[in-house]
Amino acid sequence: MGKQSGVESDYEQLGDVGLTKGKKLWKKVKYQLVEYHSLPAYMKDNEFILGHYRAEWPLKQIFLSIFTLHNETLNVWTHLIGFFLFLTLTIYSVKMIPDVNLPTLKNFPDVHKLREDLLTCIPSLPDLHKIRSEIKTSFPSNWHIVELLCNCLPERFSHSNHTDACVLHSMKEDLANIIAPLVTRPITRWPFFAFLGGAMFCLLASSLCHLLCCHSKRLSYIMLRLDYAGIAALISTSFYPPVYYSFMCHPFFCNLYLGFITVLGIATVMVSLLPVFDRPEYRSIRTGLFLGMGLSGAGPIFHKLVLFWNQPEAVHTTGYEILMGLLYGMGSLIYATRIPERWMPGKFDIAGHSHNLFHVFVVAGAYTHYRAGLVYLKWRDLEGC
Known part of the structure; x- marks a missing residue:
């Protein structure tokens, strides 16, 4: 009887070992990357990226995946690196502010x-x-x-x-x-730092969105809204330095343009809260809405050139702003058309697909705008109104 119990005990131990190995194997299989056709409906956004998806992973595994290779790795890191770049630029800009104390x-x-x-x-x-x-x-x-x-x-x-x-x-x-x-009396910096804050918020929100959206449908919905809010914040705050420093001596136009872009940004965020906004078929509409926000800046820029046609700083900053618009526009076009993965589906799953390129163009455009902001600050510090 005792011998039989020992045999049963051995079988139980073997069963426990087998169960443990089975759990480990299941976890290993469960957290494997999957293909597009295996995704839940809410994750199916780009049919030209065929594989290397994370699907409904727990948060612990998701955060660890930031150091692994999948089709969102570069989307996370391009904007995360951009966030730290602008954080560094913000700290540098704070330190370089001229002393506002009266000189002796x-x-x-x-x-x-x-x-x-x-x-x-x-x-x-x-x-x-x-x-x-x-x-x-x-x-x-x-x-x-x-x-x-x-x-x-x-x-x-x-x-x-x-x-x-x-x-x-x-x-x-x-x-x-x-x-x-x-002797330079530095003018207020809040529009410049508002832009830097908007850029950091956009880049960090985008990075978190691409990292966490694979967790669940509810978290995906929340993170996508945060991402859209970040884009609207970046576009809106990008208007603040050129509008404020160009029209600081013309309060009516300054308040008019700042109020317009702020209301437009809030309206865009409200529209983005609609559940239909993140459907794949509305991809072009999303792009067009944000692109339209950016193009609305052409009015204040043209007005600035009319007022300061003989000022080299006005021409200099306009050159930066045109370059910024081209970078943002090119990135948006690539994002909307899904180039180059639509030409060779599956070949750009890990790197080089449209969203990777879009992120690079966004960081480059924001940095160009930062350079324009430095010109505005120097111009107004020296000349005032």
């Missing part, structure tokens, strides 16, 4: 050199009050520095009745050379 004489060593030159080389100066009046006309936004410069001159100069146009002109030139590079 100790901040400008060249002032003392100018003073010594004036005392040594100029036997007499025109009336100091006249100098101040002339310089104030030339440098209205930096008058606090002009006061400091003039106050550092000896008192006897303020009572001189001599006039010398050459001396006055020379002094104004010297003051200009000191003031121009050293």
